[in-house]
Amino acid sequence: MFVSTTLITEKFLLYLYPKLENPNPVNLYKPELFSFSQFSQVIALLRFLVAADFLVLSTDLGLLSEMASVSSQPQFRYTQPPSKVLHLRNLPWECTEEELIELGKPFGKVVNTKCNVGANRNQAFIEFADLNQAIAMISYYASSSEPAQVRGKTVYLQYSNRQEIVNNKTAADVPGNVLLVTIEGADARLVSIDVLHLVFSAFGFVHKITTFEKTAGFQALVQFSDAETATSAKDALDGRSIPRYLLPEHMGPCTLRITYSGHSDLSVKFQSHRSRDYTNPYLPVAPSAVEGSGQAMVGLDGKRLETESNVLLASIENMQYAVTLDVLHMVFSAFGPVQKIAMFDKNGGLQALIQYPDTQTAVVAKEALEGHCIYDGGFCKLHISYSRHTDLSIKVNNDRSRDYTIPNTPNAQPSILGQQSVPMVGPPGQPYNGSQSGWGTGPPAVVQSMPMQMHNNVYMSSGSMPQQMAPGMQFPSHNSSQSTTTLPAYGSDRCQ
């Protein structure tokens, strides 16, 4: 209740009574008797009570007496209790918030609005900062010869039956840099992520795209740099269909429904047929995106899990210095006996498969070595993933491949756990001196992921090529040396 009942003295009611018939009692306000706030609120309250037959005005007694019911002339002009919120009806089509604010501004501060309400979308609410402002507006139009109008159309006002506007503004209404795109059409799910990328790239650099299946259908989240770019794409594409020439001929039309997403930065773990991160070319390709991969494992959280293996695939980035079989053997022997190594060139870079007797050792080695550099200065940076092999077939022992399990093999140096003291070899750089992140501190601050072509090697079964990236896929330049970390000295306490 907005006014203490003790304020309604007999004197006050006697004063008010004749004025209640006046549709605009604000004009009759007598500051020497009551504050404006008290006056306005009580007027509105009394009107409501009278209209609702809770009070009956008695001229004889000059008093208001309480009554339960029965009114010969029920009044419906003031059937709502006063509220800061006004209900407007008979509004013109697609009335805007600006028009509502314009209408309410003369009476006070409009703090909230809601338009396009109701089945015909021709109702609205406006909420004032103060109850008296709402009262002032209702009072004014109750007595005015000119009705309230929007675009020349009469609108009808009354107090809302709610005390505040609750804006169900969902994320879909709040502009953001990420768009939620629903692709409608019988063949919606056949729309490739590359086509979506192409369509949305017309409006600016697309950072990331994820696609997924929901009850709403086939949907995608498209991330732009900023809300302005996203808005331009939304305005241009919402309700439009994907150009036919971008789709296979047999496909039906695919219409885009676009809202804003609540997200601001999508989390893309892999480049795959479902998600892309165009800002990070070194994001690994999800095995699920690799044809013929039957190893897709899904964790409890629904994310993909890497399939562990006793064989590691190492690719060497920024190979300024020769990395020999012996160097690799030394590096990887620090974590356990290395059974076999096979080296090969791939896409102008060097890769190697390193086989341990068990998966646990490989896991430890991978965790320790991933992202580290064999040589100081960011040279020969290792990127390690699990191979799908479990036992390498080494045909011949030479400077590129070796089976250390075969006894009496020259240069074969089976390592055992604990045999750790291996001096730094190779031409340049200084051995790790402990000033940078050591074993104990875990992986480097920024661990670059493996290049996406790394799955593609001669040791893998046919049909294991990674999915081709889309033509026109663009990557911002990156500084590969900024995140390199020198490989610490081998044989630290981590490896016991």
Place this chain on the structure above:
DNA sequence: AGCACA
């Protein structure tokens, strides 16, 4: 022309 929507 008469009170939002998950």
